Amino acid sequence: MTELRAFRAELLDFTGDPGENPDSAHVRHRPDGLLLVADGRIVECGPAARLLPQLSPEVPVEYFPDRLLMPGFVDAHIHYPQTDIIASYGSDLLDWLQTYTYPAERAFADPAHAHELAGVFIEELLRHGTTTALVMASVHPQSVDALFTAAAGQRLRLVAGKLLMDRHVPEDLCDPADAGYADSLALIRRWHGHGRFHYAITPRFAPTSTEGQLDVCGRLARLDDSLFIHSHVAESQRELEWVAGLFPWARSYLDVYDRFGLLRRRAVYAHCLHLDAADRTRMCESGASVAFCPGSNLFLGSGLLDLPACAAGHLALGTDVGGGTSFSLLHTLAEGYKVARLAGHTLAPLRGFYLATLGGARALDLDAHIGSFEPGREADFVVLDPGATQLLTRRTARAVSLAERLFALMMLGDDRAIARVYVLGECVHAIG
Structure with a gap:
């Protein structure tokens, strides 16, 4: 019998390119979400308040409070x-x-x-x-x-x-x-x-x-x-x-x-x-x-x-x-923002993280397999720590929106902010 596993955290993925719009319908943000995985694939993703009561007590739940979980x-x-x-x-x-x-x-x-x-x-x-x-x-x-x-x-x-x-x-x-x-x-x-x-x-x-x-x-x-x-x-x-x-x-x-x-x-x-x-x-x-x-x-x-x-x-x-x-794609996003500003444009943080996930999957024609939390997609994901460094902790504590926290992560984050990495639902890298 396939073992169902659950991962609870703040969840973020995308259904399309949000562009420069922080309120884009393509942004799928769940402040307290649950990701269900079996056989290395996404089974369901939604609010923890809705999905947790439906789980059998035997289903293991990995909980990451104050962490952000995104596609790899x-x-x-x-x-x-x-x-x-x-x-x-x-x-x-x-x-x-x-x-x-x-x-x-x-x-x-x-x-x-x-x-x-x-x-x-x-x-x-x-x-x-x-x-x-x-x-x-x-x-x-x-x-x-x-x-x-x-x-x-x-x-x-x-x-x-x-x-x-x-x-x-x-x-x-x-x-x-x-x-x-x-x-x-x-x-x-x-x-x-x-x-x-x-x-x-x-x-x-x-x-x-x-x-x-x-x-x-x-x-x-x-x-x-x-x-x-x-x-x-x-x-x-x-x-x-x-x-x-x-x-x-x-x-x-x-x-x-x-x-x-x-x-x-x-x-x-x-x-x-x-x-x-x-x-x-x-x-x-x-x-x-x-x-x-x-x-x-x-x-x-x-x-x-x-x-x-x-x-x-x-x-x-x-x-x-x-x-x-x-x-680091976090570092690359920071460089991308600077390039955009030098050219007289901008790179909004939500669009940046879209490019690092679903945008990259679409560019490689692999979005049927990776890049989002759609059911059936492969369970490759990362757990980001907005408090990985003293400076990140202080900056993100003062952020008033998701976009502002993401911007801090992309400008100040590095490999220390990658708390965990999962491939096909199995942890392949962890800090601490």
């Missing part, structure tokens, strides 16, 4: 091979790749290194409340095997793929188009759709792929429309100029991918800082998603995303470690 965070763009180079002193994107990234990725030719770092990476995700991530591995197939193997131990829902690069990188990181196709196909057969895993066709970015390799990516994409596509676009001005010289036939950087059939549902492009109106319209029409990576954009000085221009399409958050300087 979704990181829509992150590089696990860059874990060890996080916070490396850098200049702009292209110099940073040459100085730090390529040397770090070279080490993944060693399967033992890949397995060791994959374990560290998964631990860091969970410690920061991330229960689903879209991950770039290295060019080495064993880097993908190591990552999925580490994630299997925690039963995470994960999307990942090996990098495809066949020019403008060190020779030992080059991956000829035919070899990249064969390796990717083998990885797809080994991992895609197995358990909670999905495979992403992963050209690093257009400048490091020949037209032949991009054609291979398109061929892989046509094999199965449930496969993901994951890459970068329009991150820096120098990069745009480089792409224009390499692909003179393309209308824009984004158009390069489009010509090879790489804009569609389940295609996620990091950054998208320097797109024009035609590009943004095409992104929206295609069903592709934008991964907003404010931490790395600020760190590398790449530019500021125009958030209102992305409003019509799918938008998610990415930490972009190691260009990003934290695994």
Whole structure:
């Protein structure tokens, strides 16, 4: 017989994008709520006063007074091979790749290194409340095997793929188009759709792929429309100029991918800082998603995303470690707010937490499985502690609304505010 379990706390999830409206009907807030879980899935969610009397006395109830329980965070763009180079002193994107990234990725030719770092990476995700991530591995197939193997131990829902690069990188990181196709196909057969895993066709970015390799990516994409596509676009001005010289036939950087059939549902492009109106319209029409990576954009000085221009399409958050300087989506939200203000806009706290949960799930086309407390969804959730630090305790004690408390959490919170993390209803991380 399936064991029913109950979790009592302040509950928050979303049914849609609340935008800048704190009173949006898309905000589902229960100051004293009860989450019922069985077989790793949500059974019901509602007010504790209504659901508690219906429970059998044998049902265990975990009670978290003064805590906020939300769906697990979704990181829509992150590089696990860059874990060890996080916070490396850098200049702009292209110099940073040459100085730090390529040397770090070279080490993944060693399967033992890949397995060791994959374990560290998964631990860091969970410690920061991330229960689903879209991950770039290295060019080495064993880097993908190591990552999925580490994630299997925690039963995470994960999307990942090996990098495809066949020019403008060190020779030992080059991956000829035919070899990249064969390796990717083998990885797809080994991992895609197995358990909670999905495979992403992963050209690093257009400048490091020949037209032949991009054609291979398109061929892989046509094999199965449930496969993901994951890459970068329009991150820096120098990069745009480089792409224009390499692909003179393309209308824009984004158009390069489009010509090879790489804009569609389940295609996620990091950054998208320097797109024009035609590009943004095409992104929206295609069903592709934008991964907003404010931490790395600020760190590398790449530019500021125009958030209102992305409003019509799918938008998610990415930490972009190691260009990003934290695994924390709370920290990423703080950086996102600053980016918005510098660009003359804003990022309301409720919308921020929507992007970190249901928004991320929708951008990855996984909202039928994760991102909310709808019955039948997988029971991945986090318990946030608004009193995790002395400063947070003092600030949140003076908050007069849910939005104000969330804003304090996103500006002052870090991994210490992640009191517990649950995957499929089982605790996989706890403080104290």
